[in-house]
Amino acid sequence: MAGPAADPAAALAAAGAAxxxxxxxxxxxxxxxxxxxxxxxPDAEYDRLFAALQGLESEFPAxxxxxxxxxxxxxxxxxxxxxxTHRVPMLSLNNxxxxxxxxxxxxxxxxxxxxxxxxxxxxxPKFDGLAVSLTYVDxxxxxxxxxxxxxxxxDVTANLRxxxxxPLRIDTTLSLxxxxxxxxxxxxxxxxxxxxxxxxxxxxxxxxxxxxxxSLRQLDPAITAARRLWFYAYGVAGGADQPLPxxxxxxxxxxxxxxxxxxxxDRATVCGVAGLLDYFAGIGARRATLPYDIDGVVYKVDSxxxxxxxxxxxxxxxxxxxxxxxxEEAMTELLGIDVxxxxxxxxxxxxxxxxxxxxxxxxxxxxxxxEDEVRRKDVRVGDVVVVRRAGDVIPEVARIVPERRPPGxxxxxMPVACPVCGSAVARPEGEAISRCTGGLYCSAQRRQAxxxxxxxxxxxxxxxxxxxxxxxxxxxxxxxxPRLVRTPADLYRLDVEQVGGLExxxxxxxxxxVAAIDASRRPTLARLVFAxxxxxxxxxxxxxxxxxxxxxxxxxxADEPALLQxxxxxxxxxxxxxxxxxxxxxxxxxxxxLAAGVAPQPVVAMPxxxxxxxxxxxxxxxxxxxxxxxxxxxxxxxxxxxxxxxxGSVSKKTDYVVAGEEAGSKLEKARQLGVxxxxxAGLRELLAQE
DNA sequence: GATCCTCGAGTTCT
DNA sequence: CTCGAGGATC
Numbered sequence: 059m060a061g062p063a064a065d066p067a068a069a070l071a072a073a074g075a076a077x078x079x080x081x082x083x084x085x086x087x088x089x090x091x092x093x094x095x096x097x098x099x100p101d102a103e104y105d106r107l108f109a110a111l112q113g114l115e116s117e118f119p120a121x122x123x124x125x126x127x128x129x130x131x132x133x134x135x136x137x138x139x140x141x142x143t144h145r146v147p148m149l150s151l152n153n154x155x156x157x158x159x160x161x162x163x164x165x166x167x168x169x170x171x172x173x174x175x176x177x178x179x180x181x182x183p184k185f186d187g188l189a190v191s192l193t194y195v196d197x198x199x200x201x202x203x204x205x206x207x208x209x210x211x212x213d214v215t216a217n218l219r220x221x222x223x224x225p226l227r228i229d230t231t232l233s234l235x236x237x238x239x240x241x242x243x244x245x246x247x248x249x250x251x252x253x254x255x256x257x258x259x260x261x262x263x264x265x266x267x268x269x270x271x272x273s274l275r276q277l278d279p280a281i282t283a284a285r286r287l288w289f290y291a292y293g294v295a296g297g298a299d300q301p302l303p304x305x306x307x308x309x310x311x312x313x314x315x316x317x318x319x320x321x322x323x324d325r326a327t328v329c330g331v332a333g334l335l336d337y338f339a340g341i342g343a344r345r346a347t348l349p350y351d352i353d354g355v356v357y358k359v360d361s362x363x364x365x366x367x368x369x370x371x372x373x374x375x376x377x378x379x380x381x382x383x384x385x386e387e388a389m390t391e392l393l394g395i396d397v398x399x400x401x402x403x404x405x406x407x408x409x410x411x412x413x414x415x416x417x418x419x420x421x422x423x424x425x426x427x428x429e430d431e432v433r434r435k436d437v438r439v440g441d442v443v444v445v446r447r448a449g450d451v452i453p454e455v456a457r458i459v460p461e462r463r464p465p466g467x468x469x470x471x472m473p474v475a476c477p478v479c480g481s482a483v484a485r486p487e488g489e490a491i492s493r494c495t496g497g498l499y500c501s502a503q504r505r506q507a508x509x510x511x512x513x514x515x516x517x518x519x520x521x522x523x524x525x526x527x528x529x530x531x532x533x534x535x536x537x538x539x540p541r542l543v544r545t546p547a548d549l550y551r552l553d554v555e556q557v558g559g560l561e562x563x564x565x566x567x568x569x570x571x572v573a574a575i576d577a578s579r580r581p582t583l584a585r586l587v588f589a590x591x592x593x594x595x596x597x598x599x600x601x602x603x604x605x606x607x608x609x610x611x612x613x614x615x616a617d618e619p620a621l622l623q624x625x626x627x628x629x630x631x632x633x634x635x636x637x638x639x640x641x642x643x644x645x646x647x648x649x650x651x652l653a654a655g656v657a658p659q660p661v662v663a664m665p666x667x668x669x670x671x672x673x674x675x676x677x678x679x680x681x682x683x684x685x686x687x688x689x690x691x692x693x694x695x696x697x698x699x700x701x702x703x704x705x706g707s708v709s710k711k712t713d714y715v716v717a718g719e720e721a722g723s724k725l726e727k728a729r730q731l732g733v734x735x736x737x738x739a740g741l742r743e744l745l746a747q748e
Numbered sequence: 749g750a751t752c753c754t755c756g757a758g759t760t761c762t
Numbered sequence: 763c764t765c766g767a768g769g770a771t772c
């Protein structure tokens with residue numbers, strides 16, 4: 059094929075074909091997004107395609123036909139709503155994704171204003187909803203329209219009238235006032251709506267913005283009314299013919315608030331670029347706890363006179379900037395699916411991804427949980443997948459992009475033999491997890507068992523991490539070298555000389571490790587039981603067992619009926635425990651541990667849970683997020699010392715949720731259930747009262 | 749038998 | 763943090 063430079067006609071034809079294909083794709087995505095409320099690709103991908111098409115059209119202006127998606131921008135027009143031409147166009151803001159862009163924005167503004175001094179900015183969250191314009195004539199709400207393409211939007215007056223947040227009458231002498239703002243659905247209302255959709259067996263909405271869009275574009279205003287939409291005002295359309303009642307944006311917002319328009323309490327005024335970045339960081343930290351979704355923050359030069367001096371570049375104001383958070387979804391390629399072996403032999407498929415930047419970090423791996431999950435999502439090697447890193451920190455493969463599947467993409471099948479030791483793989487009837495049957499013969503399981511044994515919540519051996527365990531279990535560098543450790547008991551026979559022989563282990567570190575191992579010889583019985591790694595016995599059950607049996611001997615001697623006496627132990631757990639202690643191998647390891655000097659501290663009689671309920675005693679707490687001055691573990695210890703209980707999940711029985719920074723779904727759940735939410739200071743107060 | 753509440757297990761990246 | 767599943771409760 060001829061190169062573009064060589065043959066202009068051929069180049070135009072090729073560009074035309076590419077543009078047509080981009081348009082088809084964009085139209086399909088737009089339809090899925092706006093009309094079906096079921097986005098097929100992340101926003102970032104849509105933007106990328108859009109930009110590609112814009113690029114082509116600017117290079118070959120002949121291709122820029124009026125029906126191109128680039129000539130429309132924004133919502134698909136719906137024949138159901140009348141068009142409204144905005145008196146003052148609703149423009150969009152320039153976006154910034156990095157600090158450098160913010161610095162450049164501030165610098166350009168100062169240069170244009172010829173000002174050395176730091177600029178005062180009005181700042182506010184960038185709501186993730188739909189922009190609307192509300193027109194008031196003689197103080198009466200007359201017309202409400204969506205943004206549409208910025209020039210013309212849809213008349214949704216009847217639906218907007220149903221919003222409690224929008225005043226139908228305002229106390230002003232202005233004969234004409236146009237208020238701009240965002241219609242959105244607050245998270246609580248979104249959760250409630252989806253619950254109702256679920257209960258009725260109808261499709262749930264993907265996110266609050268789509269729910270808001272879908273709700274606002276209902277033909278029946280009664281449906282909109284039931285959806286509990288919210289509105290925040292963020293500006294006034296100022297034309298030359300309309301004098302504004304304030305000379306600063308922040309004062310304008312105060313004025314709107316006085317007119318009973320909802321204005322976010324999270325807005326502020328700051329000074330200079332440092333102030334902007336501080337605000338961005340502060341809102342970012344609080345993002346998860348805000349009652350509504352945001353996708354960044356907006357900066358506006360506060361002085362309206364200065365705004366007018368700065369003016370516009372093409373179609374965006376030079377006095378305002380949207381500083382956006384990194385996308386929480388991104389597309390990438392699935393390079394392969396590996397299978398990992400866990401402590402219990404569980405085989406977990408893990409997606410190996412082409413590295414992709416999402417939610418502020420580069421993601422290369424993501425769990426696929428189990429075989430069924432892979433089937434459900436129809437994930438195949440070679441697929442283009444959408445990776446998400448939402449409220450959760452842990453990335454996941456949200457879905458695949460079916461239209462980008464390469465021919466011959468392979469389906470995943472769980473191996474029939476363990477990828478590590480070759481033992482048979484079994485998947486018990488009715489269970490979701492496949493397991494390696496190799497037990498401790500499998501080096502992966504031995505490795506994980508040792509890591510678990512040494513972990514902080516078990517024997518707490520500091521410094522015994524993955525790298526070291528690998529070397530101790532299977533000396534990779536020198537296959538002939540002796541395996542220093544086969545069971546946890548072997549750890550207690552290591553000396554400084556042996557450890558010092560390992561890679562990256564100078565004498566000092568070797569000494570530290572041996573000392574750490576030595577220091578772990580006096581665990582509580584609960585920790586020791588937990589460290590053994592008995593199936594279905596976690597931290598809590600281990601503690602219950604220790605409390606009930608008091609000694610390791612008594613626990614080991616217990617038969618199933620005796621075990622069933624322990625609270626929260628049922629037939630399955632009892633069988634796991636009995637089976638574990640019945641195995642000669644496990645008995646040998648325990649004997650060896652005791653012989654090596656591991657001696658659980660005697661269980662001290664716990665102050666029998668005082669029958670009386672205190673403010674903390676007898677109450678159930680759930681911890682979430684990062685507390686300002688103490689770790690969650692410390693908080694938990696404090697609560698337990700005061701006779702309270704700490705649980706992992708929020709339910710009706712929860713008395714308090716203690717929330718810190720970046721609290722996630724638990725906080726959300728607490729709000730839904732009406733559970734009291736306190737912060738660290740509140741917790742301290744309760745503890746002081748106890 | 750159904751429902752709710754917990755616990756256990758597995759996981760990512762800096 | 764989320765899922766699956768065990769245990770308790772009605």
